[in-house]
Amino acid sequence: MVAIVCPKKKIRERWLRSLGNFSVFSQIVDSFTVWDNSTDAGTGELPTLLMDKEGETPQVHDRIVLGELIDNACSAARQAGLYALVAELRELSKL
Numbered sequence: 001m002v003a004i005v006c007p008k009k010k011i012r013e014r015w016l017r018s019l020g021n022f023s024v025f026s027q028i029v030d031s032f033t034v035w036d037n038s039t040d041a042g043t044g045e046l047p048t049l050l051m052d053k054e055g056e057t058p059q060v061h062d063r064i065v066l067g068e069l070i071d072n073a074c075s076a077a078r079q080a081g082l083y084a085l086v087a088e089l090r091e092l093s094k095l
Helices: 007-028 061-077 084-090
Strands: 031-036 048-056 059-060
Touching: 007 031, 007 061, 007 084, 031 061, 031 084, 048 061
Parallel strands: none
Antiparallel strands: 031 048, 048 059
């Protein structure tokens, strides 16, 4: 029997896994940036810098959009039964 995986489901799984990876790696790397590139490419809007880190302390540049991203991620993680990821993401939202 061949299992057919819906692309949306696979994308969601990878997205959740990448958020879990970010939660871990963001604590050990020297620098990173987080961009919101969800704007419509047709509008010509540039991506928005949400968060970055140079040195020890991350800086949040857009708390509203980052909060929405974290809320959406927590909801998806809860639906997938990934409660440890929900807790990690909640910690990230306290920055």
